[in-house]
Amino acid sequence: MVTLSSDTRPIIGRGPPLGARLFFLGLLSVVVMVLDHRGQYLETARQWIGIAMNPLYAVVEAPATFWNWMTGSFSDRATLRVDNARLSKELHSARVKLLQFDALQEENQRLRALRAASQGTAARTLIAEIISVDDVDPFRHRIRVNKGATDGVYKGQPVVDAFGIVGQVVRVDRYTAQIILISDAAHAIQVQINRNGIRSIASGIGDLKKLSLPYMTIEADVKVDDLLVSSGLDGIFPPGYPVARVSKVERDPSATFAVVEAKPLAQLDRNREVLLLWVARSPAETKETPPVEAAPPAKTAPPEAAPQQ
Amino acid sequence: MAQADGRISRLRIMVTVALALIVAIVPLPEALRPARPDFLLLLVIYWSLSAPRISGLSFAWLSGLAIDLLSGTVLGQHALAFLVVAYLTHKFQLRMRIFPIWHQTLTVFMLIALYQFIVFWIDGIVGPGITNWLRWLPVVTGALFWPVLVAVLDTWNRRRA
Numbered sequence: 001m002v003t004l005s006s007d008t009r010p011i012i013g014r015g016p017p018l019g020a021r022l023f024f025l026g027l028l029s030v031v032v033m034v035l036d037h038r039g040q041y042l043e044t045a046r047q048w049i050g051i052a053m054n055p056l057y058a059v060v061e062a063p064a065t066f067w068n069w070m071t072g073s074f075s076d077r078a079t080l081r082v083d084n085a086r087l088s089k090e091l092h093s094a095r096v097k098l099l100q101f102d103a104l105q106e107e108n109q110r111l112r113a114l115r116a117a118s119q120g121t122a123a124r125t126l127i128a129e130i131i132s133v134d135d136v137d138p139f140r141h142r143i144r145v146n147k148g149a150t151d152g153v154y155k156g157q158p159v160v161d162a163f164g165i166v167g168q169v170v171r172v173d174r175y176t177a178q179i180i181l182i183s184d185a186a187h188a189i190q191v192q193i194n195r196n197g198i199r200s201i202a203s204g205i206g207d208l209k210k211l212s213l214p215y216m217t218i219e220a221d222v223k224v225d226d227l228l229v230s231s232g233l234d235g236i237f238p239p240g241y242p243v244a245r246v247s248k249v250e251r252d253p254s255a256t257f258a259v260v261e262a263k264p265l266a267q268l269d270r271n272r273e274v275l276l277l278w279v280a281r282s283p284a285e286t287k288e289t290p291p292v293e294a295a296p297p298a299k300t301a302p303p304e305a306a307p308q309q
Numbered sequence: 310m311a312q313a314d315g316r317i318s319r320l321r322i323m324v325t326v327a328l329a330l331i332v333a334i335v336p337l338p339e340a341l342r343p344a345r346p347d348f349l350l351l352l353v354i355y356w357s358l359s360a361p362r363i364s365g366l367s368f369a370w371l372s373g374l375a376i377d378l379l380s381g382t383v384l385g386q387h388a389l390a391f392l393v394v395a396y397l398t399h400k401f402q403l404r405m406r407i408f409p410i411w412h413q414t415l416t417v418f419m420l421i422a423l424y425q426f427i428v429f430w431i432d433g434i435v436g437p438g439i440t441n442w443l444r445w446l447p448v449v450t451g452a453l454f455w456p457v458l459v460a461v462l463d464t465w466n467r468r469r470a
Contacts, residue, residue: 021366022396029370029392032385037435042384053378056327060335133334138342139439142381171381178381186436206441 043172047149050173057144057176060133124278126151128159130271131176139206141167141181145274148175156236158277164242164265165189165230166274181268182243183208191243192231196221199231202244208268211244213260218251220258228262238279319363325352325462326372334379343443346451349376350424351458353391354417357398358406359466369395383435390427394420410456418452 016024036042128145147153149172157169159179167187171178180187181204188203191213198220202211216222226246232239244262251258329349337345349372356364373391377384397420398405405416425448432438 018366018396018399022392025366025370025392026389029385029389032388033383033431036384046378046384050378053375056330056334056379059331064336132336138345139441139444185439206439 043155047172047174051175053173054175057131057133061131064132126153126276126278127273128153128177128276129273140186141184141204141206141208141268142170143179143181143271143274144176145179145276146176147276148173148177150174152278153177153276158237158241158279160241160275160277161266161271161273162275163267164244165237166266166268166271168236169276179274181208182264182266183211183268189237189243190231190234191228192239193222193246194227194229194242195223198222199233200228202228202262209263210247211262211264213246213262214257216258216260217256218253218258222246222249222258222260224249238277321465322356322360322363322368325356330375330379333376343441344446344450346447346454347421347424348451348454348458350391350394350421351417351451351455353395354398354420355458355462357395358402359462361399361402364395366392366395366399383431386428386431386435389431390424393427394424397423410459413459414452414455417455418448421448421451 032042036046126147128147131144131146133144153169153172155169155172159166159168165182167179167181167184169177170180182189182202183204183206185204185206188201190199191202192199200213200215200220202213205212213222213228224246227242228244228246230237230239230241230243242265244264246260247263248261249258250260326349329352332348333345353364353369353372357369369391370388373386373388374384376387376391380387401416405413408416422445425445429438429444
């Protein structure tokens with residue numbers, strides 16, 4: 001039984017009655033919800049109040065950080081040598097690939113200039129680390145990263161990893177941001193089949209290993225193992241980034257739409273780091289953007305490059 | 310045992326709230342995540358019963374707002390749910406205090422169910438709601454944790470600070 005505490009205050013003069021307080025605070029909640037959801041008026045307020053939560057993240061993160069530091073500082077010589085050898089090998093092969101990439105990029109830009117295409121390319125990137133805290137709601141696929149408004153992160157910003165598109169930024173605090181993964185049930189992304197250019201929409205269904213393409217007619221030319229890339233029509237994701245690979249196609253002759261499922265290429269459940277992209281949109285911007293050099297210009301680029309979304 | 314409200318200090322409540330917020334976001338294994346009880350809500354109920362003067366409706370509302378900020382949901386969603394639960398607790402506090410523990414647990418079970426329902430309802434208004442049955446698991450685990458929480462905090466409160 002809960003211990004009893006005798007309330008010794010006089011009955012009169014206790015402040016407003018309970019019902020009135022409920023009414024007032026309830027009304028306040030509804031107003032706040034409407035302002036936040038309908039008007040998005042509270043983004044700045046959320047950023048500033050969110051600072052109060054940072055100590056919590058720091059505390060929760062501390063054991064993991066400490067463990068990383070421990071394993072880092074006590075790993076033995078042999079492990080380090082093996083790692084070093086492996087990394088330099090990887091760097092070597094990556095350099096070779098980058099050479100091809102440079103050539104391809106130049107060719108691509110020439111072709112684009114010929115077409116006077118307005119498709120944007122990523123102008124600036126920034127690596128963000130995922131903070132290992134659990135979102136309160138385990139049924140939504142959201143992650144929190146350690147970059148926020150002070151780093152120029154904006155709402156609706158595309159996020160990728162080394163294998164494909166991860167998702168987009170949904171909430172921005174001062175020092176952290178929340179990212180919705182493409183597998184979240186509330187997320188959909190405009191895609192295109194790389195083989196033949198058929199456009200469709202891939203929506204998340206709340207499963208990390210699956211996306212659903214609900215608008216593929218049964219006649220649509222889609223096969224298992226087709227690569228889906230972003231089409232860029234949504235104005236959020238830059239075109240041409242890999243999204244998923246088709247894993248299942250089922251055609252029921254009596255239905256209008258085929259059942260098409262795809263497996264996301266990004267490592268949604270295993271990431272430690274993701275890449276935030278700033279996309280140059282207008283053709284003018286694209287022309288002004290200097291060609292990407294061998295070293296990614298991530299941190300040297302001016303921080304004002306964030307376009308309004 | 311009878312206890313003056315004054316002996317339960319604000320500091321004590323703040324410490325428990327901070328702990329509950331940490332427990333709310335500490336990483337758990339994937340299988341256990343849906344079962345994470347709403348400790349902060351249990352605390353709000355507990356303090357509303359044992360220290361109603363300090364832990365009023367505004368306290369409950371602010372606790373809910375903290376959960377909103379942490380989870381990145383629409384601001385005011387959990388705040389409203391916390392507020393309704395705290396209101397009912399305050400309303401029935403004299404009765405709930407003298408309930409036997411199993412009876413109290415049952416009441417708390419219903420309060421958490423109401424809380425989850427309000428959150429679920431607002432989720433559905435804002436966007437596609439989560440219709441997974443597992444989303445109701447915190448109601449059960451929360452009710453199971455209630456006797457434990459009461460035992461621990463009562464023991465703590467009986468000792469002089």
